[in-house]
Amino acid sequence: MTAVTSVALVRTPLSPLLRLLILTQLAFNIGFFAVLPFLAEHLAEAIGMAGWLVGLVLGLRTFSQQGFFVVGGALADRYGVRPVVLAGCVLRIAGFGWLGYAGETWSVVGAVLLIGFAAALFSPAVESEVARQAVEWEETGGGSRTRVLALFSVAGQVGAFVGPLLGALLLAVDFRVTCLVGAGVFVLVLGGHAWLLPQHISRRNIAGRAQITQKGGMRTLVHNRPFLALCCAYGAYLLAYNQLYLSLPEEVERAAGSQAPLAWLFALSSLLVVSAQLPVTRWAGERLDPCRSMAAGLLLIAVGFTAVAVARPAQLTGTTGLLPATALVVLLTLGQMLIAPVARAWVPDLAEPGRLGLYIGALSSVAGLIVLLGSAATGTLLDTGLPVAVPWLVLAVLPVAAIGLLPRGK
Numbered sequence: 435m436t437a438v439t440s441v442a443l444v445r446t447p448l449s450p451l452l453r454l455l456i457l458t459q460l461a462f463n464i465g466f467f468a469v470l471p472f473l474a475e476h477l478a479e480a481i482g483m484a485g486w487l488v489g490l491v492l493g494l495r496t497f498s499q500q501g502f503f504v505v506g507g508a509l510a511d512r513y514g515v516r517p518v519v520l521a522g523c524v525l526r527i528a529g530f531g532w533l534g535y536a537g538e539t540w541s542v543v544g545a546v547l548l549i550g551f552a553a554a555l556f557s558p559a560v561e562s563e564v565a566r567q568a569v570e571w572e573e574t575g576g577g578s579r580t581r582v583l584a585l586f587s588v589a590g591q592v593g594a595f596v597g598p599l600l601g602a603l604l605l606a607v608d609f610r611v612t613c614l615v616g617a618g619v620f621v622l623v624l625g626g627h628a629w630l631l632p633q634h635i636s637r638r639n640i641a642g643r644a645q646i647t648q649k650g651g652m653r654t655l656v657h658n659r660p661f662l663a664l665c666c667a668y669g670a671y672l673l674a675y676n677q678l679y680l681s682l683p684e685e686v687e688r689a690a691g692s693q694a695p696l697a698w699l700f701a702l703s704s705l706l707v708v709s710a711q712l713p714v715t716r717w718a719g720e721r722l723d724p725c726r727s728m729a730a731g732l733l734l735i736a737v738g739f740t741a742v743a744v745a746r747p748a749q750l751t752g753t754t755g756l757l758p759a760t761a762l763v764v765l766l767t768l769g770q771m772l773i774a775p776v777a778r779a780w781v782p783d784l785a786e787p788g789r790l791g792l793y794i795g796a797l798s799s800v801a802g803l804i805v806l807l808g809s810a811a812t813g814t815l816l817d818t819g820l821p822v823a824v825p826w827l828v829l830a831v832l833p834v835a836a837i838g839l840l841p842r843g844k
Contacts, residue, residue: 452571452582454630455564456589458623462556463593465619468601469530469612470495476609477542487539491546498550499557500802507558507795508651511788515563516631522556523624525549527617534613558795561586561778566790569782579782583775584715588708595704651789655796660841661784665797667728668777669804670836673812674735675766676805677829678703680812682759685742689755699760703767714771724780725840731772732833738765739833743826769833784841808832 448456477483477491510518529549536542564586568579604612655661678700687693718727738761745758777797785793815825 448576448582448585449567449571450630451632452564452567454626455560455567456586458560458627459586460589460593461619461623461626462560463590464597464600465526465530465616465623466553467594467597468604468619469533469616471598472601472605472609472612473533473546480609481537481539481542483539483542491542494543495546495550496802497806498547499553500798500805502551502554503558503795503798503802504792505795506555507562507791507793508789509555510559510562510791510795511651515559515791516627518555518559519627519631520624522552522554522559523620523627525552525555526620527624528552530613530617530620534610534617554795558791558798562791562794565778565782565794568779578715578719580719580775580779581712581715583778584711584771587771587775588711591704591707591711595701595708651786651792654786655789655792658784658786661781661793661796662800663839663841664777664780664784665800666804667732667836667839668773668797669801669808670832670839671728671732671735671769671773671777672801672805673808674732674739674829674833675770676809677739677812678763678766680809681816681825681829682762684816685746685759686756689751689759691751695756695759699763702760703763706764706767707771710768711771711775714768715775718772718776724776725842727772727776728840729837731769731776732837733769734765734772735769735833736830738762738769739826739830741765743823743830746822746826780841 474488474492477488483491506518506522525548529545529552532548533542533545536545564583565579568582571577571582572579600615601612604615682699683693683696686695686699718730722730741761742758745755749755750758778794781793781797782790812825812829815828
């Protein structure tokens, strides 16, 4: 863990359970990102899959994860966090072990579906408990719930930064070794949670009332207009952020002649989150309510796309040509810092009592669907032969339009 995260954990008087869950996010992302960034090359080079099939496999993994977040959240509400988290760890261990030995298409597909579904169990259960514990921490005078969720984001980003470095070192040996080490990380997570996670948590809502067990949670959710508005605005943010993997590589290759600078831009994004997330969250918490914080983040993202749109007709190349892309990465990352923790901290205020896991999962699932559909549209837009600034201007308009979707107040 970085010094920034360590100091933040020491200085923030969190409960042992919150500390465990935040460290869980760190370990989860280390294990995940030690393997997944190298999967596409392994499928193409070692197994010999065609490009379209590699894309399909990666898409299936994303769908099996994001699409089923709502299922994992609902199961956490029904059975509690502990069994769902432990089941997710077991499935992730099995999935990584299977992937390390998978040599045929059907076997790879089965492994990646298992890996994705494991996250669909694990992540919403952990995230909903973090949100619940953060609200209780705030209500007892501990401090802002958004700060807790910001620290959770920082821990995840540290894991996303360290994981690929670990994976790159392990690839010098073998992809199978990388998978087995990733599985080993989750063995440690499983053991830690089996030992430290309380036996009975999350069978109640944040106000301490009895868990709601009757059916109808999904029916109520789809009629919860403020929550669905938040999901759509959050989905617009994720669609914009997804351009780091869709539109940005194309622009970097145009400006630099290769995609080599991408690694540095991604590292810049990670370091910004690790070093600045907590100060930005503190600043925003003192000056902005949730609606204004998310609106400011969306506006920054729009400015980032506008910078590329303005510069694009000049056809700049080299270091100068990379400046608009760098500005986009910085502004997207700052927007992320203002949006992501606030959105998760807002969900408990909009969720039906006893259904926090369902709502946390639905936030990711609805946003993931928006990203899936929007990415297809964006890819089409980039290939239509329009004037070079137009796709970037459209991408700038989307987050501005999403500001109008935000619920007003808490």
